[in-house]
Amino acid sequence: MKPAADLTTTAANAGSYEAGNDTDRLRDPSLYFNRELSQLDFNFRVLAQAQDPHIPLLERLRYLCISCTNLDEFFEIRAGTLRHAQDLGLAPGADGLAPAAVLTRIHDRAADLVKSQYECWNNVLRPALSDAGVRVLHRDGWSDKQTEWLRTYFREEIMPVLSPLGLDPAHPFPKILNKSLNIVVVLKGRDAFGRAGNLAIVRAPRSLPRIIQLPEDVSGGPHDFVFLSAVLSAFVDELFPGMKVEGAYQFRVTRNSELVVDEEEVDNIALALRDELAGRGYLRAVRLEIAEQCPKPIVRTLLENFDLPENAVYRINGPVNLNRVIQVYDLVQRPDLKFPPFQPRVLTGLDGMFERVGERDVLLHHPFESFAPVLELIKQAAEDPNVLAIKQTLYRTGKDSPIVDHLVQAARNGKDVTVVVELRARFDEEANLGLADRLQDAGVQVVYGVVNYKTHAKMLLIVRREGRKLRRYVHLGTGNYHSGTARVYTDFGLITADPDIGADVHQIFQQISGLAPVIKLKRLLQSPFTLHAGVLKRIDRETRHAKAGKPARIVAKMNALNEPQVIRALYQASQAGVQIDLIVRGACTLRPGVPGVSDNIRVRSIVGRFLEHHRVYWFANDGAPDLFCSSADWLERNLLRRVETAFPLVDPDLSKRVFDEALANYLLDNVSAWELQADGDYLRQHPGDGVPAHSAQGALLAKICS
Template identity: 70%
Template sequence: MSMTAAPDLADPGLYLNRELAQIEFNFRVLAQAEDASVPLLERLRYLCISCTNLDEFFEVRVAILKHHHAFGDVRPGPDGMSASDVLTRIRERTLALVKAQYDFFNDVLLPSLDAEGIRFVARDAWNAKQRSWLQGYFRNEILPVLSPLGLDPAHPFPRILNKSLNLAVVLKGKDAFGRDGNMALVRAPRSLPRIIRLPSEVAERPYDFVFLSSILHEFMEEMFPGMKVRGAYQFRVTRNSELFVDEEDVENLALALRDELNIRGYAKPVRLEITEQCPKPIARMLMQNFELSEQDIYRCGGPVNVSRITAIYDQVDRPDLKFPTFVQRVSKTVTEERSLFDAIRERDILLHHPFESFSTVLELLRQASTDPDVLAIKQTLYRVGNNSPIVDHLIEAARNGKDVTVVVELRARFDEEANLKLANRLQEVGVQVVYGVVGYKTHAKMLLVVRRERGALRRYVHLATGNYHQMTSRIYTDFGLMTAHPDIGEDAHQLFLQLSGLGTIVKLKRLLHSPFTLHTGIIARIQREIDHAEAGRPARIIAKINALNEEDVIELLYRASRAGVQIDLIVRGACTLRPGLPGISENIRVRSIVGRFLEHSRVYWFQNGDEPEIWCSSADWMERNLLRRVETCFPLLDPAIAHRVYDEALTNYLADNQQAWRLLPNGSYERIAPGEDMPHSAQQSLLAKICG
């Protein structure tokens, strides 16, 4: 096409807002809950996921925006919107999302659960036996751990923990000291379950549940003997959960983070949720105490902590209301009990989770921990989960005399405390623990085993798109590659040296890595496709990522589209590129897949004339991943593996017409329907193909 009168590709009108795009993702998650073809208890979980996602959005993204706005940072982002503008639009879309969540909860979910014998029993529906049992439960299990607080000059408004359940209570009468009652607060400790299942002797249905808030409401006067409760209103405050540590100005990052964690639960408030029935004077009192404005209040058409209903999922034994179970395929090498070192030496091994079991990775570590020929193990850990066998194997390796080095990312958001404990546990057995690089989160997923074979050293490497987390490996889609390729082994060795020591930028042979060569590597490969297109050769880019917002990459993708490069982007979450704009991005298509499993793998494919390249990575095409984190990107050199990933992760997902959404130029999404095509679900096809 003609490249005359080139538009300004930095025009703010060409960029969507990152925060608003993130909210739109939660609408797509909620749409899964609203989909009647999804099993009922899975619909419940999708509702809860949309709620917890929104919590984190306020704790992090809104908190950062409010911080910038408060300190006069009015610089607009690539989309041209100021922090104030974005906060206004966030409120508009959040109000719509919250209404949709509670409409679904009240009008669809509760009646549907009731029809299946699963009921949240409201106070006005308790029979005499249930009320008696619940009163006993309140007196024996709840009341002893409560500390109701009357509000007066001697009892000022207390500190309220982030996202905790609380009730503002309006009282009438005098207490034992003759004080006039007016207001009190009841804080529900985290130790109390938010959902209580009625025992069979008093339940009327197979599964009868009661909200903790209902019990507190019903027996509130027992907390204030001699006084009359005029009203009790739930509320919940969300606080800034970003940790602010000046890493260059602390002597010990672990100690500094521990201090920050101690106060995070009481950081600056950013959102107040209250019930719809809460009177304006009570709302105003809460708003003033939390130093929030009317714009920060969200009224809820039900329990303020509706996300806690996810607790019933594991309590309800109804397989017919859940996704069908599946058996992950276990590597043949593991089932044959062969040496994984022998198998990897013969050829690279690809693992596609959750369809293939994470047990192969665990087995590699287990064998390495006991193999007398293994000299050293090096690994990055970002999120590992509780009671991880990964950690057990690393400890066993250290006890067996291996040199074990682990890079623990202490700043993995919301896993900071767990990772501090993990670091301490590893250090106690002699593992060398490194906290990464000052100023850069280590998000790379690498495992390196050094083994002596026939008088020489050989390196075995596992590289992945996802974390070393056994639980998420069953619900996230990710790729892992095991290889003994000498160049990749040398590159992994150099990266670990860079993470644990001090030195200049390393030059790698095969891998790309942030914050050094990954961004420039992507830019160079997009430019290469532009060159092919301008020379009249076929040119195409396909990328499967979780998010896209890096300005340089987006601008070059626009240039590629104008040059005629065909571009397909599979972006699960927030995408700030506008596809389908005439003369700008008409050759770019963006789709999002939201299904049973969380799409987490990152795969980049470049046509490169007749020599296509395919890469897997830990990095999304985001500014933070490409420029402010330690990330890895690895090529798939085995043609069979490259073809398999291209087929399973790219063409398969581009054919999805069951769980796919199309991004429109205005930033909204529309669900893709099969039309005349055969229905195709990418995830279901992989379950059938790999798991049988």
Template identity: 65%
Template sequence: MSKTVDLANPELYINRELAALEFNFRVLAQARDPDVPVLERLRYLTIVNNNLDEYFEVRVAVLKHKHALGAAVPGADGLSSSEILARIRERALELVAEIFDTWREELLPALDAEGIRFLTRDGWSDKQRRWLQGYFQNEIMPVLSPLGLDPAHPFPRILNKTLNLAVVLKGRDAFGREGHMALVRAPRSLPRIIHLPAEVSGGDGDFVFLAEVLQAFADEIFPGFQVCAAYQFRVTRNSELVVEEAEVENLARALSEELAGRGYARPVRLEVGADCPRAITEMLIANFDLEETDVYRCDGPVNIIRAGMIYDQVDRPELKFPRFTPRLSPAFDKGVNEFDVLGARDVLLHHPYESFASVVELLRRAVDDPGVLAIKQTLYRAGKDSPLVDLLVEAARNGKDVTVVIELRARFDEEANIGLANRLQEAGVQVVYGVVGYKTHAKMLLIVRREGGGLRRYVHLSTGNYHQGNSRGYTDIGLMTADPEIGEDIHKVFQQLSGLGPMIQLKRLLHSPFTLYTSVMAKIERETEHARHGRPGRIVAKLNALNEAHVVEALYRASMAGVQIDLIIRGACTLRPGIPGVSDNIRVRSIVGRFLEHSRVYWFGNDGAPELYCASADWMERNLMRRIEVGVPILQPELARRVYDETLDNYLRDNTQAWILGSDGRYTRSHPARGEAPHAAQQALLAAYSG
């Protein structure tokens, strides 16, 4: 069979950019689900808009840049860059239309039913209008810098993703200048959502978009003119930083210089209000040097993403998911010494159901323990006011040898990571920025402790970032261990990162860009050989994304040999399941629920001797080839069983939050079959860990 099927046929592959865009339709479905609390539905809507912003800032921006240079090379799907851009346009228009339909037809009525209203100008009472006019005059007008457009006042630089108004004027000013067009840029210091006082509205749930206020009182911005109309617009710019790392002496300084210009980089998308006339739109297109196909009309606020700001302002617990407190790992009873526990056995943490505090307390113990000599850690995204960073600073001041590998190029966290690096260096921490050309994406913590005349290594490895906020909203697996071979492996990886060391041989870990890809391919081939010889072949993997063409091809070959394959892939998947004779033994599902699925788990049946790995890497070309990543085997059988049951089997049984991928590239939401009990994987874990 494998000799008669051309696995290089482009029809077997979904385009990676289109697959990434498709994920947002699944998230938007959460905003449309009446069984989801209404403020959570609003939050999902803003998540979709944030995702769409980043999609244009990075994916579309890079693709457009390569297309303009003629440097875009077709992927396994065979589509040219012009074809991809056209299809992105078509699907993005559908997504934008659905976003605003959801906002107008579903969310606004549902919020209103709960006493939460977004008021528009035509719905203000006289009392509300007077209060808003006073607010405008006292809080908004003093910080505005309106700009009339004429030869002496050319079109200004517009900052990325900011709110702006194009204002049409009639009349003459004090200098005799004829008013035609003016711009009003909303400074970022102004709140985008204004919460009306209860005494003005008779309740505490009335909100107004800043754009509505600016449009309502535009005549006060331009006294002496007649304001004919004011139209919202917003521009999205290329946010992909380009630093030729091999040609710079100081990566932090070079990135800082690039960051300064990010907000004014090449435009890639223009959003305008649905009422914006063609003449104004054409003027904006010309000034931003865009095409008509770069324009997206919004039947609602162009910065609708800002609606999510009310989530934290409205204290209505019944309109949000029920609160839960992550369980402290039972391995660490109060007062127990973490080193004693890990010296006896490995400990597995499943976030967000189990608390990240165990990792913090392990590091705190290391800071105060006189036997601890060295601490090494990678930081990709740490978050603001991270207790881990405070502890690393304290450890350095306590005389520990502390080394931190900070990935400066973590997208949209570059500035924060530069500041973090400076703070650590000032405290005496040795800070390194990883390896030129390879992002350090591995999540590793190593503690070296003197015990009984020798040294022992304690390790924490995770599928997710050292970020307490993420640990409450993302699903991730963390392993804490004192296994000597794993500790030696991690020591070698850190040595290679900080010392520019040679190729290393690891005993336990899979290591990208060296052995992870080849190991995954070899394990898929091993399952293929088992099936070819009449033995059961089985692969189950949970990933954020799958787009590496050679891995997809290997999975196709495995399916054709009879290997049963289940893939739980949250986001983009370029593999087409269910193609007769090629992928009919492959099933792909995506779980979208309360938490962002983030853990990566690989399981290979191995003819009754299964292997299970938790990793920082997806099966993507960048993770397997161009990043520093690690995959760690779960060696203790009871922990491996737990990971399999909770992150794989549990998710394969989900029949309410699961979306099933068809061979046409579209997803269908799963529903319980007749007589089948509903099962939601995340809800089952919440119940299990709170019981």
């Protein structure tokens, strides 16, 4: 990653940093990486998995597709937001880079990534897959039999749903849907109306499969595939009879997908969001992907129509929608080319969840432990006549969620059910609108969160009558209530009947659904009120311990880090001698290893089989450690502009287990770990001589799932 400022300047300033802890000196832009560039660099680490010969071949293909999909989302959200910031003339962030400068660097870095992605596909994975009997066929490699079958397929399955559009004064450039596959065709000659050919656009409807599997009797093998884009290009001349096709070039435009709803200016956020969603696919363009051999005049025509600058163009050596090859992973049933299956450990004695949790807290570590206890808890709550109320937040749930089924059943059984549905969960907005409708139809009280604050906290509260008293049961998590992601994301979930935690969660629900004032919580930290301050307070406490000559240490794991006050506090702690280990999966704007500033801070990123997702903060606290699990990263948005929670592990055995499994274990990883250097590069870690290989995720699979 290219640094925000030259590292030699930072090193030269080290003496002044060592002279004191003046926070103004710690605002130097050279001490901060740019968030967007750091986030972009994460995809190089994902792509490295695709290039790793020790990983099963189809899994490598999956990593390649993930890096492509991540890049799509990066342009839809981060690049789109930057272009908007550039238009508004917004000031640079902590790194000192203006939006225009960041966009220029994004283009250069993204171009490197795209080049590496297609080199990996064309030179490594595609040939290796072919050798393994899984062939994604080049157009120039089709046999006569394959060509004839594909021609028939084109005529019968594809051609009837296409609507080619010749460009002339009566047919202006059409609207192009975000990330849709399109072909720009160069024509010569005249059609039946005497119109001269020039350019035409062929749009591929989303109803068409992007990967076509050839029948075994046609191809001679069970796993032969062709990209739809190749079929369109091969037979596009059939759409323009009597005219000569002189060129056909696939392209794809990416558009800004960040929905903007002024919540204070609308009467109904759900209705306003529905209106915004209708036009999302046609918002401002931010990137143009075009076939490598496309002539420059055609590229200029496309840029003019999409109102894009030259640095928004990416020449593609292959299919513009490379991420669609992920369908091959799903269609090919070859266990020898995938990770070995594993069976998550299932908690025993699920029949009586209330009795079990009433005796002792339950900690779940996903995906190594099954999500079933959470589902069972909600199911039993829906059926238990002693349960009076259920309150839950839903951010992402997945299609056909059993949780929603249980909540609907609970409402039908006469329980008081309140669900906070976050309508602004990015790319899940439409699904959550449908979810809200279904819950409301069943009699559930649906709340859309708090105006201008996304509700990102993961909370479940069950109120149950036991004898003459009411008892609260709570589930708190670092991840979503989504059975699918619970199988592929690393997350913690705590189920507890602790009275103080139950009271805190109750108050937070009251605050979200009502108009309650700022509340004082007993155990939980909450954004946007106490979480940011609570983190700063604990960092400062370690700093004071270090200055007093006591052992001081901070270990924290999260998805991303960019909040300037937290970073400055960490710099001050490092200057005081606090040993700090940060495990940050994605974007990290803190610069480690700067003499006199951050030489006691180490940052590593883990990229493995599962997506690292849990957030854990640990503070040594002079022998009485504080440990919190949380839904929040140390980002400005999470700490200051969202509703989030951080919850302590009250049971010391469970607290130690979280530290051992999610922190100490990950600090030992020398297989899937990347260490962030002071210049912004990430160096992959390898076992040293005589040092055994240690994969954090592998160790958890062996320990929990064996």
